Amino acid sequence: MATPSTSAPIVQAAGLYKSYGNLRAVQDVSLSVQPGEIVGIVGPNGSGKTTTIRMLLDIIRPDAGEVSIFESAMTPAARERIGYLPEERGLYRGQRVVPNLLYLAELKGLPREHALAQADRLLERLGLGQHRAKKIQELSRGLGQLVQFASTLIHNPAFVVLDEPFSGLDPVNVRVMKDVVAELRAAGVAIMFSTHQMSDVEELCDRILMFDYGRVVLDGPVVDIKRRFAGSEVFVACDQAPEGVYGVQEWRRDGDGYALTLSQGCAPEQALRSLLDRGARIDRFELATPSLEQIFLQVVGSRRE
Amino acid sequence: MSKTWLVARHEFSVTVGRLSYRIFAASVPALAVVALIGMVVFRAVASDDDTQPGVSPTSSEPVAVGYVDLTVGPDGRPLFSGHPQQGDTLFTPYADQAAATQDLLAGRIDRLYVFPADYLATGIVTEVRERRAGLRFDSGSGDSALHKFVLANLAAGQVDSALLERIVTPYRIVTLGVSGAGAPADEETDLGEALIFVIAGILYFVSALTASGYLLQSLTEEKESRIMEVLLSSIKPEHLMFGKLIGLGAASLLQMAVWSAAMFGFLMLAPGLISELASELLAVPAPGALLLAFAYFFLGYALVGTLLAAVGAVTTNQRQANNITAVVIVPTMLPLWFLTPMLQNPDGTLARALSFIPITAPVASLARLGLGGMGGLDVAISLSLLSLSVAAAVWLTARLFRSFLLVYDQQLSLGRVVRVLRGR
Numbered sequence: 001m002a003t004p005s006t007s008a009p010i011v012q013a014a015g016l017y018k019s020y021g022n023l024r025a026v027q028d029v030s031l032s033v034q035p036g037e038i039v040g041i042v043g044p045n046g047s048g049k050t051t052t053i054r055m056l057l058d059i060i061r062p063d064a065g066e067v068s069i070f071e072s073a074m075t076p077a078a079r080e081r082i083g084y085l086p087e088e089r090g091l092y093r094g095q096r097v098v099p100n101l102l103y104l105a106e107l108k109g110l111p112r113e114h115a116l117a118q119a120d121r122l123l124e125r126l127g128l129g130q131h132r133a134k135k136i137q138e139l140s141r142g143l144g145q146l147v148q149f150a151s152t153l154i155h156n157p158a159f160v161v162l163d164e165p166f167s168g169l170d171p172v173n174v175r176v177m178k179d180v181v182a183e184l185r186a187a188g189v190a191i192m193f194s195t196h197q198m199s200d201v202e203e204l205c206d207r208i209l210m211f212d213y214g215r216v217v218l219d220g221p222v223v224d225i226k227r228r229f230a231g232s233e234v235f236v237a238c239d240q241a242p243e244g245v246y247g248v249q250e251w252r253r254d255g256d257g258y259a260l261t262l263s264q265g266c267a268p269e270q271a272l273r274s275l276l277d278r279g280a281r282i283d284r285f286e287l288a289t290p291s292l293e294q295i296f297l298q299v300v301g302s303r304r305e
Numbered sequence: 306m307s308k309t310w311l312v313a314r315h316e317f318s319v320t321v322g323r324l325s326y327r328i329f330a331a332s333v334p335a336l337a338v339v340a341l342i343g344m345v346v347f348r349a350v351a352s353d354d355d356t357q358p359g360v361s362p363t364s365s366e367p368v369a370v371g372y373v374d375l376t377v378g379p380d381g382r383p384l385f386s387g388h389p390q391q392g393d394t395l396f397t398p399y400a401d402q403a404a405a406t407q408d409l410l411a412g413r414i415d416r417l418y419v420f421p422a423d424y425l426a427t428g429i430v431t432e433v434r435e436r437r438a439g440l441r442f443d444s445g446s447g448d449s450a451l452h453k454f455v456l457a458n459l460a461a462g463q464v465d466s467a468l469l470e471r472i473v474t475p476y477r478i479v480t481l482g483v484s485g486a487g488a489p490a491d492e493e494t495d496l497g498e499a500l501i502f503v504i505a506g507i508l509y510f511v512s513a514l515t516a517s518g519y520l521l522q523s524l525t526e527e528k529e530s531r532i533m534e535v536l537l538s539s540i541k542p543e544h545l546m547f548g549k550l551i552g553l554g555a556a557s558l559l560q561m562a563v564w565s566a567a568m569f570g571f572l573m574l575a576p577g578l579i580s581e582l583a584s585e586l587l588a589v590p591a592p593g594a595l596l597l598a599f600a601y602f603f604l605g606y607a608l609v610g611t612l613l614a615a616v617g618a619v620t621t622n623q624r625q626a627n628n629i630t631a632v633v634i635v636p637t638m639l640p641l642w643f644l645t646p647m648l649q650n651p652d653g654t655l656a657r658a659l660s661f662i663p664i665t666a667p668v669a670s671l672a673r674l675g676l677g678g679m680g681g682l683d684v685a686i687s688l689s690l691l692s693l694s695v696a697a698a699v700w701l702t703a704r705l706f707r708s709f710l711l712v713y714d715q716q717l718s719l720g721r722v723v724r725v726l727r728g729r
Contacts, residue, residue, distance in 0.1 A: 054534075057538050059534065059537045059538055060707070061707075076308075079538070079539055079540075080539075082538065084534075084535065084538040086531075086534040086535060086538075088531040088534055089531055090527075090530035090531030090532035090533075090534075090535070091530065091532055092319070092530065092532060093530055095319070103311075103315050104535065104539070106311050107308060107311055107312075107536070107539040107540055108539055148535075151535070
């Protein structure tokens with residue numbers, strides 16, 4: 001796998017713009033991905049995610065802005081270090097699995113004999129060993145997707161872009177792919193991961209880029225963003241209602257506990273101390289951080305309004 | 306190996322591996338084999354019938370003809386008493402028609418003619434045949450031999466032997482070709498060169514059509530299967546286009562080679578068929594003619610292939626692509642529609658114009674070269690314009706490739722095509 005690096009970003013973009021006729025698909029997008037980092041790209045349909053990815057990979061040219069990949073403009077050698085699983089997936093349906101993989105690997109600069117060994121290894125790793133002699137059209141959609149995932153990784157890329165990689169997969173195969181992605185990160189591969197599934201982003205990504213109307217509206221580590229949107233809610237599981245507790249503006253029953261909205265200026269530990277002072281037996285007390293989905297709806301929803 | 310060659314190799318192997326390609330490529334050899342078998346069977350049947358009475362053999366074997374002469378000439382002797390050997394045919398006189406008929410039925414003679422006593426007055430000669438069901442094979446040899454036999458005997462003694470020979474065989478035509486300066490020309494070389502241009506024209510036309518079909522199929526399949534985006538993350542659109550043109554052109558040429566070999570084999574093996582043409586095909590043509598033929602073939606294919614690649618890029622499915630293909634293919638065929646005036650005047654205005662217009666130049670120029678009506682200046686202008694148009698087509702198609710290869714499920718917009726070509 002790729003050698004981990006802690007210095008320069010694998011890919012860096014500054015001020016990207018792209019329009020199709022009157023439609024401004026991407027506006028002033030800047031981003032970077034470090035080695036060993038998984039960056040999640042989220043956003044509504046048509047928000048500019050795929051266009052940005054295509055510009056990063058030199059599939060389409062930006063109207064303005066710069067892309068640097070492996071510390072330079074796109075070169076043939078750089079192309080060979082990139083693995084791309086596009087949202088619009090496809091393989092040569094009339095061909096068998098291994099010839100498909102070999103051709104795509106050779107296009108990435110891998111010698112045929114190495115490609116064959118890699119194909120064998122990846123097909124076994126992804127549980128596709130028994131399907132290697134089948135034609136693509138004989139495989140289920142999910143298995144075909146796994147073959148395409150194998151084609152994305154067959155040349156040991158240092159930068160991997162996965163556009164909706166888990167759509168259409170059963171939970172078992174999703175788990176297999178997630179494990180492989182985790183292995184790639186551990187090996188120092190930089191990964192860009194576009195999805196609508198916020199739970200996948202929370203599980204896998206170190207950082208997110210949220211797109212809306214062609215712009216990046218949120219950028220940062222997942223933990224920081226969740227903390228930023230955590231606000232003033234806490235959850236407490238205790239044996240009495242938090243009536244009259246210091247700093248609690250309002251409360252409501254929430255499952256086996258209570259959701260408390262604290263008044264401005266009241267720290268969560270002050271509310272906790274007040275509860276303890278009242279003799280409440282507390283089983284659990286935690287900051288109620290919003291899910292990424294809630295943050296997404298909040299950010300995108302507010303822009304729609 | 307460069308990416309272009311990888312694509313070319315892939316396109317070649319995928320196309321050649323298709324069942325439809327193999328069936329199409331094998332069609333001409335199969336037809337040649339069937340035709341050969343048919344000819345062999347035909348000959349066997351004819352040969353079998355040759356052993357039967359009343360059926361004449363082929364001209365290459367001696368023919369025995371019997372005749373009964375009941376005529377009386379001015380000198381009191383029968384009219385047909387001499388000149389029994391006419392080519393491969395031997396005329397044997399019979400005194401008795403019944404005995405002659407027995408020999409005919411027994412197969413000892415192939416034909417039997419009876420010259421009646423009033424022959425001089427009526428000109429009637431009776432041919433005696435066995436009445437049989439089924440086919441009857443007549444060769445002209447017997448009739449021709451009879452004609453000469455009758456002439457030789459009627460004129461014998463009336464004219465000297467030299468004049469008699471001319472009466473029997475009045476003439477034999479031989480041809481003499483002359484060059485522009487009036488000097489005798491080498492007929493074999495001329496024919497060989499003409500054949501090269503004719504063959505190049507046919508090859509160009511058929512391979513351009515077949516390769517364009519493969520190209521459109523390949524591009525639209527890749528668009529429909531959505532593999533295009535993966536390819537474009539690995540290779541530049543221009544390299545992808547060149548690879549396809551080379552690979553599919555090679556597949557088409559292989560098909561042409563198989564067909565040519567089959568036709569050549571047929572000409573060589575077919576008994577007595579067009580042997581002169583076959584020997585011309587065997588003759589080594591002049592290097593200049595070969596070079597010209599190759600130049601027109603290569604540039605013509607590059608132009609048509611590149612334009613059809615553009616069609617494949619801007620269309621989103623096979624049906625749409627097939628509809629627009631005519632825009633390229635029909636102009637290519639234009640010289641065929643004007644073949645008659647071009648044959649009549651290969652150096653005329655129409656022929657010259659068609660050989661200068663890039664899309665019609667390959668067919669028109671190869672036809673003119675084959676007819677010997679294209680001067681060096683015309684060739685230079687034609688090839689220059691064709692080369693320039695190939696370069697322009699490659700440049701424009703590369704732009705379309707980058708802009709349209711990832712356009713799926715959309716109606717083709719001419720306005721967008723124009724905007725892309727204008728760089729907007």
